[in-house]
Amino acid sequence: MKKIGVAIIGLGPASQPHSRSLLDLSDRVEVCWAASRSSERADAYAQQFPFRTTTDIEAAIDDPAVEAVLVLTPPSSHLEVSQRCLSAGKHVLVEKPLELTLERAERLVEAARTSGRRFGVVLQHRFRPASLRLRQALTSDELGTVQAAFLSVPWWRPQSYYDEPGRGTLARDGGGVLLTQAIHSLDLFRSLVGVSGVIAADVRTTDLHRMETEDYVAALLRLGNGAPGTLMTTTAAYPGYPERIEIIGTKGFASLIGGALRMSFLDGREETVEAEGKTGSGASIMDFPHDAHRAVIVDFIDAITEDRQPLVSGEEALASQRLVQTVLTSGTSSLQKASLSAAEPGPSATGAEAPQGMAR
Structure with missing residues (x-):
């Protein structure tokens, strides 16, 4: 060859x-x-x-x-x-x-x-063995019709990470946690269950970081088939925990935590796929095996030799970046409204609980 x-x-x-x-x-x-x-x-x-x-x-x-x-x-x-x-x-x-x-x-x-x-994009979470098995279970109807899905990325980055020149800025990174860290999990989530709309979002920077862009995003989503979905991503969850995708189907429940998958079926069957290693969720950002990167490159080489599109094509990556932009735009609008509400006299002035969604 x-x-x-x-x-x-x-x-x-x-x-x-x-x-x-x-x-x-x-x-x-x-x-x-x-x-x-x-x-x-x-x-x-x-x-x-x-x-x-x-x-x-x-x-x-x-x-x-x-x-x-x-x-x-x-x-x-x-x-x-x-x-x-x-x-x-x-x-x-x-x-x-x-x-x-x-x-x-x-x-x-x-x-x-x-x-x-040929043009491919490095979104390697799609190539983990557990991700591939979960996709197979969804496409073969083993889990049935998706009823709801949840994505959580509770990662951690210390302030020293953002103190490096350009980190967490629009000029260098283009965004915060959603585009820079959570894009891998968001892309995998979107490719598995689809996202047809963003109902509401909250985008903000917590007190744990000094940075230009966001370190926390939460959103309510509409999945590809119309079912509800939720999203939470952050780099303020010390010391950092593996990302999690959970899917409720009419025939079973799937939980993908980092690179480990567990599926529980209504007929009593259980199936697990063990993780191949860590995911870089903490301060050591490169603390993960390179198996998935190797799989991305293998697919890219195969795409060249077979004259086909890579599995993660430019169009696929663009769809995920459009979703990032939609979430951020929705969250910015919500945050601006919350900030205006916070300036008005309300229950919080008397020590009562602040209205839900109010900005800090």
Whole structure:
């Protein structure tokens, strides 16, 4: 089997699980370049991995031996870097999220669509064994008709995380917990049960963090089949706990906690799928196995060789980012209304319980 030439662009923390995966896949890929504009990052990376490094990103992209590029740079550069790769005729696998804003994300997906190249997005939670089994149970009607579903992401990030330049800002990250941390779980949740609408949302920053964007989001959702859904995501839940998706069906109940699945069926059967490791829910953000990242890359390679779309295509990732934007927009409106209410005399002034939903 002919090996596919690959270049890695961006050698920050996100490059770690990808690089370990590429080492595992040495029988299928040839890493031609690992590139970063920072010589310090390139040097540090070279101490960990055997791939050839460079600070000349243009040369790495233009190398005729490179057929595919992993774009692992900050989200604010995804559009320009990916467009450059696509225009050079390269297939592209880009880290989440697609881009800082929905408008730039849409431009990126359109560029990929018209390029004729394969374009995938790293939303690896879909590739965990437990996630795959849960999807199978839903599509094969083992759980019956979905009646309700719940998504919870009770993660933790210390203030030192947000003290790093650009962390938690619109300029660098494009958003807070929903776009930066919870996007993986939200994407998996949406792909499993669908989301047709956002009924109400609350978006805010807790007193545990000093940051520009939100560290807490709650929402009431309408699922794809019209059933109710709820969402809660935060990076203020010390010390951080695995994300959880729970689904009530007419034939059983499924609970996906981190990478572990438990299904209880009304006929008395029980089924479990054990987790493969931690999920990076606490202060050690890269504390998770790279198995799912490897599966993403395998699917991307297969998409190139089989001339098909990757399982997480640009359109799929765009649908999840549109949902993020809808939730945030709904929550911002709700928070503004709550702030206006808080300025008016009310029961809280006498020590009585504040009205539900009032901003702090």
